[in-house]
Amino acid sequence: MNLTLHRFHGGIHPAQNKEQSTHQPIKSIPLPSQLILPVRQHSGTPAKPIVSVGDSVLKGQVIAEAVGHRSVPIHAPSSGVVSAIEDRTTSHPSGLPELCIIIDTDGLEQWCEHPNLFNKTDCQSLSDLPNEEILEHIQNSGIAGLGGAGFPTALKLYKTKHHTHTLIINGAECEPYITADDMLMRERADHVIQGAQILLHLSEAKRCLIAVEDNKPEAIRALHESLQVLKVNPAIQIVSIPTVYPSGGEKQLIKILTGEEVPTDGIPADIGVICQNVGTAAAVYRAVYFGEPLISRITTATGDAIKQPGNYEVLIGTPLPHFLEHTGYIAQQPERIIAGGSLMGFTLPELNVPLIKTSNCILAPTTSELPLNDLAMECIRCGQCVSACPQGLLPHQLYWFSKAQDHEKAEQHNIFDCIECGACSFVCPSHIPLVQYYRHTKGEIRTERLAQQKSEIARQRYENRNERLARIEAERAAAREARAKAKAEADALREKQEAEAAATASPDSQIEDLERKILAQQDRVTKAQKSHQAAQEANLDTADILFKAVEKQQTKLQQLEQELIALRNNVTQEN
Amino acid sequence: MALLTISSPHTHNNNSTTKVMLTVALATLPGLFVLTGFFGWGTLINIALASVTALAFEAATLKLRQRPVSFYLKDGSALLTALLLGLALPPFTPYWVTIVAVGFAIVFAKQLYGGLGQNPFNPAMAGYALVLVSFPVQLTTTWALSTQMSGQEVLSFAETASAIFTGLPVADAYSGATPLDVYKNLISSGTTDSAANQNTFNGWLNGGWEWANLAFLAGGLFLLYKRIITWHIPVSMLIALSLCSLIIGWDQDLYTPLSLHLLSGATMLGAFYIATDPASASTTPRGKIIYGAGVGVLLYVIRTWGTYPDAVAFAVLLMNFAAPLIDSWTQPRTYGHKKAKRGLPKAN
Numbered sequence: 023m024n025l026t027l028h029r030f031h032g033g034i035h036p037a038q039n040k041e042q043s044t045h046q047p048i049k050s051i052p053l054p055s056q057l058i059l060p061v062r063q064h065s066g067t068p069a070k071p072i073v074s075v076g077d078s079v080l081k082g083q084v085i086a087e088a089v090g091h092r093s094v095p096i097h098a099p100s101s102g103v104v105s106a107i108e109d110r111t112t113s114h115p116s117g118l119p120e121l122c123i124i125i126d127t128d129g130l131e132q133w134c135e136h137p138n139l140f141n142k143t144d145c146q147s148l149s150d151l152p153n154e155e156i157l158e159h160i161q162n163s164g165i166a167g168l169g170g171a172g173f174p175t176a177l178k179l180y181k182t183k184h185h186t187h188t189l190i191i192n193g194a195e196c197e198p199y200i201t202a203d204d205m206l207m208r209e210r211a212d213h214v215i216q217g218a219q220i221l222l223h224l225s226e227a228k229r230c231l232i233a234v235e236d237n238k239p240e241a242i243r244a245l246h247e248s249l250q251v252l253k254v255n256p257a258i259q260i261v262s263i264p265t266v267y268p269s270g271g272e273k274q275l276i277k278i279l280t281g282e283e284v285p286t287d288g289i290p291a292d293i294g295v296i297c298q299n300v301g302t303a304a305a306v307y308r309a310v311y312f313g314e315p316l317i318s319r320i321t322t323a324t325g326d327a328i329k330q331p332g333n334y335e336v337l338i339g340t341p342l343p344h345f346l347e348h349t350g351y352i353a354q355q356p357e358r359i360i361a362g363g364s365l366m367g368f369t370l371p372e373l374n375v376p377l378i379k380t381s382n383c384i385l386a387p388t389t390s391e392l393p394l395n396d397l398a399m400e401c402i403r404c405g406q407c408v409s410a411c412p413q414g415l416l417p418h419q420l421y422w423f424s425k426a427q428d429h430e431k432a433e434q435h436n437i438f439d440c441i442e443c444g445a446c447s448f449v450c451p452s453h454i455p456l457v458q459y460y461r462h463t464k465g466e467i468r469t470e471r472l473a474q475q476k477s478e479i480a481r482q483r484y485e486n487r488n489e490r491l492a493r494i495e496a497e498r499a500a501a502r503e504a505r506a507k508a509k510a511e512a513d514a515l516r517e518k519q520e521a522e523a524a525a526t527a528s529p530d531s532q533i534e535d536l537e538r539k540i541l542a543q544q545d546r547v548t549k550a551q552k553s554h555q556a557a558q559e560a561n562l563d564t565a566d567i568l569f570k571a572v573e574k575q576q577t578k579l580q581q582l583e584q585e586l587i588a589l590r591n592n593v594t595q596e597n
Numbered sequence: 598m599a600l601l602t603i604s605s606p607h608t609h610n611n612n613s614t615t616k617v618m619l620t621v622a623l624a625t626l627p628g629l630f631v632l633t634g635f636f637g638w639g640t641l642i643n644i645a646l647a648s649v650t651a652l653a654f655e656a657a658t659l660k661l662r663q664r665p666v667s668f669y670l671k672d673g674s675a676l677l678t679a680l681l682l683g684l685a686l687p688p689f690t691p692y693w694v695t696i697v698a699v700g701f702a703i704v705f706a707k708q709l710y711g712g713l714g715q716n717p718f719n720p721a722m723a724g725y726a727l728v729l730v731s732f733p734v735q736l737t738t739t740w741a742l743s744t745q746m747s748g749q750e751v752l753s754f755a756e757t758a759s760a761i762f763t764g765l766p767v768a769d770a771y772s773g774a775t776p777l778d779v780y781k782n783l784i785s786s787g788t789t790d791s792a793a794n795q796n797t798f799n800g801w802l803n804g805g806w807e808w809a810n811l812a813f814l815a816g817g818l819f820l821l822y823k824r825i826i827t828w829h830i831p832v833s834m835l836i837a838l839s840l841c842s843l844i845i846g847w848d849q850d851l852y853t854p855l856s857l858h859l860l861s862g863a864t865m866l867g868a869f870y871i872a873t874d875p876a877s878a879s880t881t882p883r884g885k886i887i888y889g890a891g892v893g894v895l896l897y898v899i900r901t902w903g904t905y906p907d908a909v910a911f912a913v914l915l916m917n918f919a920a921p922l923i924d925s926w927t928q929p930r931t932y933g934h935k936k937a938k939r940g941l942p943k944a945n
Contacts (some may be wrong), residue, residue: 031932036608117602198608273932286933358601364608371602385607392607399614399672400714404875405827406612408882413932416881419924434942436931444606451612452714458604 025231025261028281030274031414033266034445036198036365038237043201043324046332048209051348056105057125057339058376059085059096060112064166065173066092071123077104080134082315084162085123094164094174099317099337102127113342113361113378117371125339136313148223148310153181156224156310163309164316164379169203169270169299170362172380175306178298179224182291188280189227191218193234193241193300194263194270197363200383202320203300205333207234207241210304211248217303219254220310225296230258231279232300237265267365268443272297274412286439301382321377323349325360327386340377342370342384351386360385364392365444399452407446407456413439417446417456424459429467437463529593536586543579550575614713618673620825622680624816625870629684631812635805636741637751639688642761643695644680650699651679658708674713678702681721681870685863685910686728688757689739689772691764694732698724718917719877722910729910737906739767740775743805747771776806776861778906780853807860817869829885830878830892831868835859837893845901852901867896867909877917884920884927891916 062068069086079085079098086096105126109119139159145151161176169192191214195203207214214232222230234242245260263269263278273284275297282293290297298306301319308314317338324331329350336345342359360367362383377384407417416435423432440460447456554568632640655675659666682698702724710716729736744751749770752760760767774782820826838858846852858864863871872878872892879888892912899908930937 031929034610036610115602277932283933286931288933356601358603360607362605365606367607368605369602369607370600372600387607393609394601395603395609397668400712402614402617402674402714402876403878403880404617404825405880406824408880408929409824409827414929415931416924416928418880430942434938435928436934436938439931439933442605447606448608449610449612451614451617453609453613455604457606461604 025259025279026281027261027263028278030269030277030412032410032412032445033268033274034410034448035265036267036448038265039199039324039364040201040204040237043199043322043331043333044205046330048205048320048333048335050335051340051345053100053127053129053131054337054340054344055127056341057099057102057127057337058110058112058341059099059123059125059339060110060376060378061086061096061121061123062112063096063172063338063378063380064094065171066090066094068121069093069096071107071121073104073107073123075104075107078102079104079125080132082136082317083134084164084315085125088161088174091177092174094166095162095315096123097164097315097317098125099339100125100127101130101132111372111375113370113375113381115368115371122376136315138313139310142313148220153179153224156220160306160309163305163314165302165305165309166316166379167299168301168305168319168379168382170366170380170382175298175302178291178296179221184291184294186225186227186291186296187229187294188296189218189222189225189230190275190279190295190297191221191230191232191300191303192270192272192275192297193232193238193245194275195238196235196265196267196270197365197367197383198267199324199363199385200322201324202322202333202382204238204241205322206301206304206320207238208244211241211244212252213304213307214300215245215248215252215254215258216311217300217305217307218258220306221296221298221303222255222257227294227296228257230255231261232258233261233263233269233275233279235265235269236262267445268412268441271412271441271443273441286436316379319377319379319381321345321381322383323351323386324383325386326388326391327352327354328384336377336381338377338379342375342377343373345377345384346373346386349384354386354388356389358387358389360387365448366442395453395455398454401450401452401454404451406449406451410445410449412443412445413441415440420463421454421456421459424463427463427466429463429470432463433467437467440464529589533586533589533593536582536589540579540582540586543575543582547572547575547579615671615673617825618677620823621820621870622673622677624820624823624825625680625684625813625866627812627816628809628866631805631809632684632688635743635745635751635808636688638754638757639690639741639752639761640683642754642758643686643688643690644683646692646695646761647679647683647686647699648676650696651675651703654700654703655708658704659712662708662712664712669712672713674707675703678707678721678724681866682724684866685721685725685871687736687739688741689760689767691735691739692762693764694728694735697731698728700724701727714876716876717921719871719874719913721874722871722913726910726914729905737774737778739772741767742771742773746804747773775906776804776857777853777900780857781900781906784849784851784853804861806862810860810865813865813869817865820869820873826869826873827882827885829882830873830889833886833889834868834872834893834896835864837890838864838897839893841894841897845897858897858900862900862907863909864896867892867913871909872913872916874913877913877920879916879920879923879927881924881927881929883929884923887923887927888916888920891919 067089070089071086073079073085081098081101083098084095085098088095102125104123106124110122111117112120143151157176157179165175166172167175193203193207218230218232232245242262268274269278276290276295277283284290285292305316318335320333321336322333359370361370361381367385401418401421403418411417419435420432420437437460442457444457450456550572554572557565557568652675656666656670659669679699686695702720706718706720706723707716747770752771817831821828839855842855842858872889879885895912895915896908899911926939928937
């Protein structure tokens, strides 16, 4: 069965520099006296520590548990005592401290109980078990993608609404210098194949393609041999793909193998594809068949500043200085250590960081080997970057928009589809650090969006408040009107009654009545004057209105007084 | 202890802008040799003069702009502009015309826009167009004739230099109009029979100008091989020019024939070295095709119905105007997108 391979746009052919770290077999290094375990070694929510300072822990024991689905637990890579739980600088480009569990190892390497999946469940084969149970076992083994991004492995395999047709096991390892996957496939091809079989079973895909770049013939041969010896599922196929960077990028590899593209706002599962790294497959195999959680990995040590370049099986949490000491590192001036390869790796902010689940390579170059970037020239729009971009972007335009801070145009030119592979910078004759520009612009746009969301919420709130106030005011006004109407009706009625009463009442009682009214009115005037005075003293805007109220009350009083005088005159005249 | 932190990638293919410029310069050498072989020392002297002038103007403007002079001088772009102008100008161009052209190209068309890469117009062609419209006589009567065209030996180095630096006209026997110009004049007064009788058109590949164009074509193929340029602009430009000539100008008694369009004038120099100037040309793959085709069509139109015999400078400059628009309407389709985006960002 021959597979038709497809091409992705662009790509580059950088110097491989893989040979120097493949001369020796995978070695181990002595147990470090201390292990530093960040609670976040995967992409997603950090794990939550469940041990306390002073606790004794056994090898393989859970020391931090997953929080939610997008998280994996952390296990003790060796036995010892928890000596601290504190913030430490970790292997992250930001250099910001993160919560870490520190274990002082006791050198006994004493395992906790770690039954494999079959002993645990009393089953003979995978098909006897529900997928959920296998996935739970993988999840509890703390496995996150070992290729670099560290996405929780089990999470990718849970059923989605899309049917998976192809499982891709990524052994392309296209990045220069890194040989961790290469050596794994050469030496432990069985693990990879067995792991692939488990993943294939879980994904229920029709086929499983193990893709390896054709610059790794030994690995391809080893996989083929293992495939024949193990007589596994015939749906598993080894595919040799042409060496071109970045063929190991998830999107590019999917394009090469299936001809399909992952939608810009989607994930591979949307087009029926699941991608897992070869290291991840091997880790799944060890978890399922040996009950081993993810407590070690293969890390490449390479670069001219390292005297024994090669691949080392290291415990997760191994401090970098310990690793460098046992790989023959000779410090350079200026000192530069890259986590990852020469194209996408990031420089570590300081030496004292731990190796974590995603640490595939430690590259310590000399300046003659990887010269520091010289001063950038101006962009001459030569278009080399356009030819190199594996995403089909216009890197030179994105650079201009980034420089001009024209975020709208940058977004319209799909800056968020940039995978930061570095192909554009690699070929730029003007040596412009293009990827750095894009990262900066993406960061700015994200910040802007966040601020926009916030201000949108604030605006909404403000409008809601205004609406509410207007509604209350309207209700009040309506109530006031109703009251005034009722009062007017009542007044009219009373006046009518009073007039009737006055017509029949004696003048004396009328005078009495008026005098009572005048007294009440005088009260009102005094009250109005008081509140007017108070307003005036407080210098309030309402003072004017209150003054008018005073005048009104005084006029009423005068009217009443005149009425009284008139009434009295009438009485005197009659008498 | 803090380590050195720098942004990825940490490796580079060791190409540089200077290397790009020098490779383009290298690729013009075959053409330069042929021009010198057939038409004498004029072009070489022009290039030498233009180079010195260009470096002087570039250095002076950089100094005024308070930019690091040697850092920018070593990018080689000023020299390349001078080289292209030197190749484009007639061999007996008076020295002051060359200086004006180079000065305008470097100071106005390039540095005042912000220097390398910021120029919307091709600097060499801006300089060329300026002197062509300003000093038409000096630019049309100073073309050297090859031995095959004039029947005389070409002028010696000393005679050529003296002609250039005194600015005195060269004897008619040694200088004249270009084949394109001659042919156009002939067909307006006679027929192709009279044209064929002229020394200029005597025999196939005989005048020198065909060889110059073929040499520039060879250099252009070298640039393609070195991936300094892509095929889009030269191919679309030459195809557009050929199609125009075949469809409109099939009658050789009325129009210049295709062979003359392709192998005389600045056609190949324009197609591979001038229209492909990246800073002022379109940069998207489809955009380059449109841009190149535009240059080809304009080249034909101006050559055929315009008053100037050749039109590479005008055709390129006109398309320079259109390049930013073409670029924004010809974005390639990005991975994972159903179709390419076009035009300007939509206002929200």
